[in-house]
Amino acid sequence: MHELAGHCPAIVVSGEASHADLERRLSESSTLAFRVAYGVLRHREDAEDVAQEALTRAFRAFGSLRDPERFRPWLVRIAWRLALDRQRADRRRLRREQAAIDLAPPDVEQLAAAGEFEERVWRAVDALPEKLRLVVVLAAMQGHDMREVARLLGVREGTVKSRLFAARRRLAAGLR
Numbered sequence: 145m146h147e148l149a150g151h152c153p154a155i156v157v158s159g160e161a162s163h164a165d166l167e168r169r170l171s172e173s174s175t176l177a178f179r180v181a182y183g184v185l186r187h188r189e190d191a192e193d194v195a196q197e198a199l200t201r202a203f204r205a206f207g208s209l210r211d212p213e214r215f216r217p218w219l220v221r222i223a224w225r226l227a228l229d230r231q232r233a234d235r236r237r238l239r240r241e242q243a244a245i246d247l248a249p250p251d252v253e254q255l256a257a258a259g260e261f262e263e264r265v266w267r268a269v270d271a272l273p274e275k276l277r278l279v280v281v282l283a284a285m286q287g288h289d290m291r292e293v294a295r296l297l298g299v300r301e302g303t304v305k306s307r308l309f310a311a312r313r314r315l316a317a318g319l320r
Contacts, residue, residue, distance in 0.1 A: 165212070166203065166206050169212075169215045169216075170199055170202065170203060173199075173202075173215065173216055173219050174195065174199060176216065176219065176220065176223075177194075177195040177198045177199055177219055177220075177222075177223040178191055178192060178195040180195075180198075180220050180223040180224055180227065181194035181195045181198070181223050181224075181226070181227040181230075183227075184224065184227035184228060184230075184231055185227050185230060185231060190230060190234075191227070193230075194223060194226045194227045194230055195223060197226055198219060198222045198223035198226050199219075201222055201226075202215075202218070202219050202222055264319060265315070265319065268314075268315050268318040268319055269281070269285075269315065271318060272311055272314060272315070275307060276307050276310055276311035276314065277311070278297065279293060279297070279304055279307040279308050279311055280308065280311045280312075280315070282296060282297075283304070283308055284308070284312075290304050290305060290308075
């Protein structure tokens with residue numbers, strides 16, 4: 145894992161810390177950065193990428209660190225935040241990909257199957273007795289609530305509910 149630290153190009157580090165001190169700290173902390181990233185991501189390659197990025201950012205910003213003795217907690221925070229960012233980005237990407245799959249146009253077989261099923265449903269609805277068919281069409285297919293169906297048919301809500309229950313049970317049996 146120390147190969148993640150690699151050899152850092154020579155730059156002038158501000159403050160009292162020397163270039164050798166920075167290289168030593170990076171080398172000693174590379175495994176820690178990887179472990180923190182792996183703890184969040186649970187995927188080795190992603191954790192290696194995040195650890196490398198954390199070490200790079202720490203290297204570039206080391207001069208702005210007020211207390212060099214706080215290097216390890218600072219690096220842990222950098223790795224932790226980068227890992228969380230990666231995790232969020234992966235989740236967003238997966239949601240976008242799933243949405244694209246869900247929105248994909250149906251193929252010919254799916255359209256044919258849907259058409260056949262719709263035809264079977266309508267045949268089953270047509271086979272229902274008139275009083276059950278009317279309730280199914282008004283409530284389930286046209287989207288009226290129970291109170292509206294009861295008012296339209298001039299019956300009680302309880303009657304509408306029982307008829308709808310009976311109609312659904314017959315439809316389920318007819319579609320099996």
